[in-house]
Amino acid sequence: SVTSNTFDFAANLFPLSSSNEAGYAPIGAPTASGQRHGGLGAALEKHKTLTYMNGLGLIIGIIIGSGIFSSPSQVNMNVGSPGASLIVWAVAGVLAWTGAASYAELGGAIPLNGGSQAYLSKIIGELAGFLFTWVAVLVLKPGSAAIISIIMGEYLVRAFIGPDAETINIWVNKGMGLVGLFVVTFLNCVSTKLATRINDTLMFLKFITLITVTILGIVVAATGLSYSGEANTEWKTKSWFEGTSTDVSHWAVALYAGLWAYDGWDNTNFVVGEFRNPSRDLPRVIHSAMPAVIICYLLANMSYFLVLPLAALNSSNAVAVLFGGKILGPIGALVFALVVSASCFGSLNSSTFTSSRLLYAAAKEGYTPPIFGRIGFKAAEPGLQVTRSQNWFAKRLQRMFGDEEAGLFFTPVYALIFNGLLTAIYVIVGEFGELITFYGVAGYSFYFLTVLGLIILRVKEPSLERPYKTWISTPIIFCCVSLFLLSRAVFAQPLKTLIVIAFILIGIPVYFWRIQGRDQVAKREALGALAAPAWWQFWKK
Numbered sequence: 001s002v003t004s005n006t007f008d009f010a011a012n013l014f015p016l017s018s019s020n021e022a023g024y025a026p027i028g029a030p031t032a033s034g035q036r037h038g039g040l041g042a043a044l045e046k047h048k049t050l051t052y053m054n055g056l057g058l059i060i061g062i063i064i065g066s067g068i069f070s071s072p073s074q075v076n077m078n079v080g081s082p083g084a085s086l087i088v089w090a091v092a093g094v095l096a097w098t099g100a101a102s103y104a105e106l107g108g109a110i111p112l113n114g115g116s117q118a119y120l121s122k123i124i125g126e127l128a129g130f131l132f133t134w135v136a137v138l139v140l141k142p143g144s145a146a147i148i149s150i151i152m153g154e155y156l157v158r159a160f161i162g163p164d165a166e167t168i169n170i171w172v173n174k175g176m177g178l179v180g181l182f183v184v185t186f187l188n189c190v191s192t193k194l195a196t197r198i199n200d201t202l203m204f205l206k207f208i209t210l211i212t213v214t215i216l217g218i219v220v221a222a223t224g225l226s227y228s229g230e231a232n233t234e235w236k237t238k239s240w241f242e243g244t245s246t247d248v249s250h251w252a253v254a255l256y257a258g259l260w261a262y263d264g265w266d267n268t269n270f271v272v273g274e275f276r277n278p279s280r281d282l283p284r285v286i287h288s289a290m291p292a293v294i295i296c297y298l299l300a301n302m303s304y305f306l307v308l309p310l311a312a313l314n315s316s317n318a319v320a321v322l323f324g325g326k327i328l329g330p331i332g333a334l335v336f337a338l339v340v341s342a343s344c345f346g347s348l349n350s351s352t353f354t355s356s357r358l359l360y361a362a363a364k365e366g367y368t369p370p371i372f373g374r375i376g377f378k379a380a381e382p383g384l385q386v387t388r389s390q391n392w393f394a395k396r397l398q399r400m401f402g403d404e405e406a407g408l409f410f411t412p413v414y415a416l417i418f419n420g421l422l423t424a425i426y427v428i429v430g431e432f433g434e435l436i437t438f439y440g441v442a443g444y445s446f447y448f449l450t451v452l453g454l455i456i457l458r459v460k461e462p463s464l465e466r467p468y469k470t471w472i473s474t475p476i477i478f479c480c481v482s483l484f485l486l487s488r489a490v491f492a493q494p495l496k497t498l499i500v501i502a503f504i505l506i507g508i509p510v511y512f513w514r515i516q517g518r519d520q521v522a523k524r525e526a527l528g529a530l531a532a533p534a535w536w537q538f539w540k541k
């Protein structure tokens with residue numbers, strides 16, 4: 001039989017799920033006709049459904065991913081001692097918190113979906129917002145997905161091939177990561193609902209895992225019990241600061257690794273417009289989620305140090321497997337390997353979901369070729385006729401996933417495929433530690449600029465209504481520390497930094513090419529912004 005379907009595109013693409021980066025639709029909900037729509041999230045804002053708890057689930061589900069199970073060795077190796085590592089984890093956490101608090105103020109003052117994209121467009125000009133989208137689509141999103149894929153691969157290999165996989169060829173790890181990436185991309189193509197449901201489920205698992213790590217660590221330290229070999233006594237016999245590095249560059253690299261684990265703190269801002277009570281709940285979400293995550297991370301790291309000697313900890317990206325193996329033997333290693341793979345799977349899934357929506361929304365703005373703004377393999381239109389074979393296939397998937405739109409590919413398929421391919425390239429050419437620094441440099445350039453935007457906005461529009469106002473020291477601290485981090489990168493890796501800068505600059509002609517003839521007003525505004533940045537206009541006044 002031939003089924004006729006009418007779809008609510010906005011609802012299909014941006015289901016208001018709790019623990020997903022859903023709704024990361026910088027330019028607003030799409031319209032079926034695909035025309036440009038200036039209003040940000042116009043349709044989405046009709047559905048103000050998110051509550052405090054949803055926000056909490058969303059931000060925590062995104063932040064806790066691969067980092068806490070993989071970054072510790074990067075942090076330790078660079079700063080040299082357990083005590084110094086804990087300091088890095090605390091500093092990184094507080095830095096992320098100041099960033100998130102600044103974003104909370106911006107979210108209240110500019111209550112639009114889209115995060116940085118919206119704030120930069122509003123404060124500095126559309127060009128700045130475009131450059132963020134440009135870098136996010138081509139570097140940040142696929143880059144972060146690649147890091148998570150690589151870690152997922154490492155943990156999958158340990159789950160299915162064996163915990164002593166240190167000797168295994170890196171390409172086996174990467175291959176596994178690519179398989180995971182393929183599965184995630186495919187699931188996202190098939191069903192939006194399924195993608196969001198996976199995240200809801202995995203969020204609890206992540207919290208439980210971290211709490212379990214902490215409890216196990218304390219029990220082991222207190223009782224001296226241990227499955228394999230002697231219990232670790234290094235924490236009792238050795239100073240926690242022995243071997244601390246005094247090289248500032250090492251501390252900067254360690255901070256980037258720590259910041260990776262806290263990354264994602266800006267994500268509630270992408271869906272501000274969907275909160276029932278954003279001015280009350282956004283700051284509340286941030287001020288409860290950030291300290292909770294910081295405490296969890298500090299406890300988990302302490303626990304790693306209690307159970308494993310530093311040298312063993314540093315030998316692997318798969319810290320959690322060593323930890324589980326040490327305490328509970330092969331079964332423990334297997335369980336931890338599976339749990340962390342699942343955690344990575346969840347992060348990768350939400351990352352894939354968001355990236356495709358970001359690209360989709362950019363296409364609707366005319367920033368990218370229109371194909372990325374397409375729903376389904378053929379442009380799906382409301383009232384579309386579904387063929388018999390499509391229907392047969394879909395019916396099965398629908399039953400399997402409990403989603404009446406599953407298998408019809410009413411998802412931004414081309415955006416998903418593009419994102420998947422780009423991510424695969426990063427997985428193939430990249431290396432975990434390197435990617436983390438690269439991601440940090442590109443990401444923190446925009447965090448820095450956005451938080452600087454907050455300060456500019458305070459000066460430029462002092463009377464603008466701000467339901468939540470953070471202490472002015474908060475954005476200043478964030479700007480200073482991130483500027484320090486960025487400057488270290490410039491000195492330590494001038495070539496790579498130049499590549500990042502060049503890449504951002506290439507975005508400028510691309511912008512003018514894309515908007516050419518699209519919108520004369522926007523163009524003039526952008527030229528104005530290029531010639532006279534907001535702060536300059538202010539000083540001219």
Ligand code: ARG
Pocket residue numbers: 062063064065066067068144148260261262263264267347350351
């Ligand atoms: N903090 C996460 C992790 O440790 C990574 C978050 C990536 N960023 C994002 N916006 N999804 O794996």
